[in-house]
Amino acid sequence: MTNSFTIRVPATSANIGPGFDVVGLSLSLYLTLTVTTGETSTLPVITYSGEGADEVPLDPYRNLMTRVALYVLRCNGHRAFPPAISIHCHNQIPFGRGLGSSGAAVIAGVLLGDSLGKLNLSRERMLDYALMVERHPDNVTAALVGGFVGSYLRELDPQATEAAQVPLSEVLPEYPPDAGENWGLSPPVPPLGIGHYVRFKWNSSIKAVAIIPRFELSTAKARAVLPESYSRKDLVFNMQRLAVLTTALGQTPPDPELIFEAMKDRVHQPYRKTLIPGLPAVTSLITPASHPGLLGICLSGAGPTILALATHNFDSIAGKIQEIFQQEQIEVDWKILEVAGGSTVDS
Numbered sequence: 390m391t392n393s394f395t396i397r398v399p400a401t402s403a404n405i406g407p408g409f410d411v412v413g414l415s416l417s418l419y420l421t422l423t424v425t426t427g428e429t430s431t432l433p434v435i436t437y438s439g440e441g442a443d444e445v446p447l448d449p450y451r452n453l454m455t456r457v458a459l460y461v462l463r464c465n466g467h468r469a470f471p472p473a474i475s476i477h478c479h480n481q482i483p484f485g486r487g488l489g490s491s492g493a494a495v496i497a498g499v500l501l502g503d504s505l506g507k508l509n510l511s512r513e514r515m516l517d518y519a520l521m522v523e524r525h526p527d528n529v530t531a532a533l534v535g536g537f538v539g540s541y542l543r544e545l546d547p548q549a550t551e552a553a554q555v556p557l558s559e560v561l562p563e564y565p566p567d568a569g570e571n572w573g574l575s576p577p578v579p580p581l582g583i584g585h586y587v588r589f590k591w592n593s594s595i596k597a598v599a600i601i602p603r604f605e606l607s608t609a610k611a612r613a614v615l616p617e618s619y620s621r622k623d624l625v626f627n628m629q630r631l632a633v634l635t636t637a638l639g640q641t642p643p644d645p646e647l648i649f650e651a652m653k654d655r656v657h658q659p660y661r662k663t664l665i666p667g668l669p670a671v672t673s674l675i676t677p678a679s680h681p682g683l684l685g686i687c688l689s690g691a692g693p694t695i696l697a698l699a700t701h702n703f704d705s706i707a708g709k710i711q712e713i714f715q716q717e718q719i720e721v722d723w724k725i726l727e728v729a730g731g732s733t734v735d736s
């Protein structure tokens with residue numbers, strides 16, 4: 390008898406200006422998995438439609454989502470995927486654009502492992518698994534719980550700290566295709582309570598306009614340009630703004646002057662401008678005075694997508710950003726997105 394269930398995980402935008410590696414916002418683009426059990430194959434059969442369908446590996450030992458699911462299963466006493474599963478992924482989240490595609494794949498993998506193994510993990514425990522794979526908490530936390538979310542990684546005792554820092558290659562090993570059930574039986578089980586989070590208020594009149602350049606920028610590359618240390622002046626600049634921003638976006642009515650300044654950043658955006666032509670012009674030339682309805686503009690996650698928060702006038706804001714990118718010979722697509730709820734599993 391066949392059985393099926395659906396996993397739905399939202400896109401996310403991390404940082405929102407000054408909250409580098411701290412805040413995330415879930416957005417109304419989704420990675421949706423339709424999982425059918427009771428087929429005839431030994432290994433999961435994976436198919437994709439939508440974003441990334443022509444580049445994503447379909448081998449369950451190579452695909453990020455199923456590798457994460459297998460990690461969760463192995464940590465909980467299952468040596469392999471249960472047999473006879475097919476997974477269809479419909480993906481609306483573009484790869485490598487700063488909209489949390491990898492975070493969504495990691496959360497989908499954790500939920501898949503939990504469902505297939507009938508593990509009944511709590512949300513907090515699911516987050517531990519996700520944080521063993523994606524080690525900055527902003528995208529995965531917002532994708533799991535939904536909304537406008539702030540998170541930190543807890544200071545753990547020395548043994549747990551070590552356990553949470555094992556190399557990624559041990560968490561997600563490159564499984565040899567013929568490994569059968571004989572691969573290492575001791576995956577690094579996450580320590581308890583790696584991350585803590587809080588959901589901030591969000592004024593529902595605020596929409597997120599995502600202006601998505603037609604080129605990919607991997608998070609790894611966009612992190613490699615960041616410095617190891619910062620001046621006190623720059624850190625204080627960001628902390629002052631982040632403290633204001635997390636409350637300002639929940640207030641009614643939203644205050645454009647307060648929010649526009651509170652979305653400025655000195656920790657990551659200035660260093661990433663070399664990878665995203667047009668970024669300095671976008672963040673300086675478009676203001677609430679020139680475009681009423683605009684609240685603030687930032688890089689979405691590691692970029693190259695630009696996120697403009699606004700209450701109205703979306704077309705003219707997006708059009709101006711598009712014009713600036715066109716001057717750099719960069720074509721863009723844009724979408725008006727709502728702040729989404731968290732991930733769901735439905736049978």
Ligand SMILES: Nc1ncnc2c1ncn2[C@@H]1O[C@H](COP(=O)(O)OP(=O)(O)OP(=O)(O)O)[C@@H](O)[C@H]1O
Binds near residue numbers: 480489
């Ligand atoms: N649905 C998916 N299934 C399998 N692998 C995926 C999926 N989505 C993303 N990935 C993997 O993650 C990679 C993109 O991750 P990356 O961290 O570079 O960008 P991002 O997550 O889109 O951006 P950001 O972290 O800045 O929001 C893809 O190239 C692909 O290898």
Ligand SMILES: N[C@@H](CCO)C(=O)O
Binds near residue numbers: 404527608611657690
């Ligand atoms: N906080 C992360 C988000 C990208 O995944 C970064 O900006 O590098």
